Amino acid sequence: EAGVAQSPRYKIIEKRQSVAFWCNPISGHATLYWYQQILGQGPKLLIQFQNNGVVDDSQLPKDRFSAERLKGVDSTLKIQPAKLEDSAVYLCASSQMDRGYYNEQFFGPGTRLTVL
């Protein structure tokens, strides 16, 4: 089966500019996650969707980050305006929905963002 798709793979912008990332999860996966992975660190969850509803966005910097998952399939993550500290790899993951139980998360290749 096809894996999680992300685009673009790389993006370089200047601070205060805006940027958007796209994710297409594995077909049939109801749960979608966006993670931020700063160099040398483990991924940190930014937002979790179940179908098109937000389950957890407690670590999303809402003054500059936004995400949506229209129609419960593809998702976009936007940063506006970007700061230097936003330089990181943005990973998208998806999993099947089984309420209350652990389901394996499958990760996409990520988008490497560099803010100059």
Next chain:
Amino acid sequence: GESVGLHLPTLSVQEGDNSIINCAYSNSASDYFIWYKQESGKGPQFIIDIRSNMDKRQGQRVTVLLNKTVKHLSLQIAATQPGDSAVYFCAENIRGAQKLVFGQGTRLTINP
């Protein structure tokens, strides 16, 4: 806040030797622990998981050990190969939330 962490940031082993990667966790409300492998330019790839009511689980060339008494998790890789070179992360699944908390990672380097 509570988090999963690793003891060592880097580990170098000879090809063919066994590798042991360690992880300490602090959240008691976790029902699964997972090991991921991340190669350069790729997303994390699932290796093996273990449920909190188990203390050992084996896969192909990998074994995960869970010691809940000291909140310690380890990944053993038998007969390491060049393809095992990567960064390894442990993660814990928060019970009921389907939410993963990742540790910092250990870079495993295989010497020929």
